[in-house]
Amino acid sequence: MPQARTPQVAPAPPAAQRAARYWLMKSEPDECSIDDALAAPHQTVPWTGVRNYQARNFMRDDMQVGDGVLFYHSSCAEPGIAGLARIASATRADPTQFEPESPYFDPKSPPAQPRWLLLDVQALRKTRLLPLAELRAVPALASLRVLQRGNRLSITPVSDEEWAAVQALL
Template sequence: MAYWLMKTEPDTFSIDTLKQQKVSCWEGVRNYQARNMMRDEMKVGDLVFIYHSSCKDVGVVGIAEVVKEAYPDHFQFDPESHYFDPKSTPENPRWIMVDVGYKQHVNYVSLARIKANPALEDMPLVKKGSRLSIMPVTEMQWNEILAMSEKRGR
């Protein structure tokens, strides 16, 4: 099993939305490195931190599980979609998505707390210039963030 962090803007899709839907496709990834991780590395059963970004309270808010491995993101073929890609075809899709299932909310762990924790200094999330919407998390980092959630604080 692997661990991941997936960013989402809560005004568009939040941990509460995922809880309500139970399972959702993780569409709209339009970065080749993130796509490759989803396509080549994400497996059913992997655990995912849901991270709210581009909002007042940026940070880890919940946990999901990969429930379906990579398949073509159908939004890339829809001219009405924000995620439409005219260079992508059903025969040669550029973009993929996975399905994630809600597991639980966690006590909010802010980006500031993550950055302040020396045990997490190697996380891609805190590295300068790392803007990926999907990133791997080591087992140690996963456990550290869970422990921070249990201790609460902002």
């Protein structure tokens, strides 16, 4: 008895099954601030340099064009949410992994199967800076990933409720 054929390709998961529709993305303002992104052509920058598998997998598996982004400034005098942005492209290979002179060079990444991805992020607007202390004071943001102890991920999902709570602060 022949078995029913199984689809060769799994259907894309419905939006409700994605990890999130909103994201927080960290950028060092010395490298690319919200002002830098707003000044870029089409207010769009390639999000280069992600070298963490969890963050890469969010880009690869969950992030979609149009998703909302909290643009976060890290490793600077005033860390916090500095602007709003959106995901503006699908993923593609991050070219810096193949550039020996780049700080993001990864000699172990096989060019035929690039290990690291990026996508384009379009800045929408600069906001007033929402520093960590202010975010921590909002009960609805208690579980925001960037506020958790030891958090280091440069891309983290933001729930619908957290997104709304941030918008309410602006």
